[in-house]
Amino acid sequence: MSSRPLIGVTGPDRGGLAAWMASWFAVRRAGGRAVRITPRRPRAELKLDGLIIGGGADVDPVLYGAHRHTLLEDYEAAEPRLGQRLLGLLVYPLLWALRRTLLTHAPEGDADRDHLEQALIRDALDRDLPLLGICRGMQLMNVVCGGSLHQGLEGFHEEHPQIRSVLPRKTVALAPDSVLRQILGCERCPVNALHDQGVDRLGEGLRVVAREANGVIQAVEHTERRYAIGVQWHPEYLPQKRSQQALFRALVDAAHQKCEV
Structure with a gap:
């Protein structure tokens, strides 16, 4: 590559340093440049080539017509x-x-971050900017597209106990004809889990491309965009997994192609 595409990585004003450093490293390894975006530093002056909506606070349920x-x-x-x-x-x-x-x-959430990231997601989808949503980022993508969320996943785990671990202790099944499966290169994939919420009603233009055994949606992708993928897990915390690094490489490659258009 003659230049490294600029990838925005969102996060909170306070905390989130580990996620930012892990995402920075993953983007760098993939051939891109990462810049941190927060409500206090929205970096609106930058011309981004791609976008990562990171994990963090729960999405405000008011945004999808529910009470907390x-x-x-x-x-x-x-x-x-x-x-x-x-x-x-x-x-x-x-x-x-x-x-x-x-x-x-x-x-109780982060209203300033909700507002910022909603605008960023809408702009990315409008401009077909390569977009990767991670955990909260996937959930907010779904909400922006008109979907809703389960505020708690306890009811899904009667036979499959809720696992919270940065290690890849869950297994998800990937849709056979999905972009995600093509990127990860496998039918089933071990992933980590740090979430309490999940997708309920699917947003417009999205399709489910990964589930865990109990039916919880683990990944979505937009059917009308070149690269707009959301994953419920945290690939930035799995640098040892080539399949997870491939997510960032595919994002950077799509961003590089966007630069050349």
């Missing part, structure tokens, strides 16, 4: 038996305090 579930409501939905509900009532205050203390972003 409390942690207690999530317990009651997932644990319907009386004894388990009583246990949830006891555990709820402790979990609430831990989330407030340990999370690098506000558990």
Whole structure:
């Protein structure tokens, strides 16, 4: 390549340093230049060649016409038996305090980031700018396209326990005729999992291209764009996996082709 395409990587104003550094490294390895974009530093003056919408705070449910579930409501939905509900009532205050203390972003969301990233996603789709949504980024892509989200995935995990790990401990099945499967080069792929939410109603123009065994949607792609893919997992945290690095390489390649048009 004669020059390295410029890839914007979104994140929060506070925290998110590990995700930014991992994404920077992945983009650099793939032949691109990464620039960090946050609500306080939107970098509107830059001419981006590609865009990564990163992970982080939950998407505001108001954006898809829902009210925010409390942690207690999530317990009651997932644990319907009386004894388990009583246990949830006891555990709820402790979990609430831990989330407030340990999370690098506000558990109630990040309105400024929602606003910024919605605009970036719309602009990317309008201009056919290569776009990769990671975890929250995939969820927000779906919302921008008119879809909705499950605010809690507890009900999906009765037979397949919820796994939260930066290591590739889940396996997803890829749609046979998808761009994603072509990029990853496999029918089934081990991935990590750091999410609590997921896609519910699918947005317009999107198709499901990966699921886990319990049916949770793990990846989507836009049917009318050259490269607009969302994955529920965090490929930036799997630098040892060639298949995951291929996601960034495909993004940078698409961005390079965009530069030449």
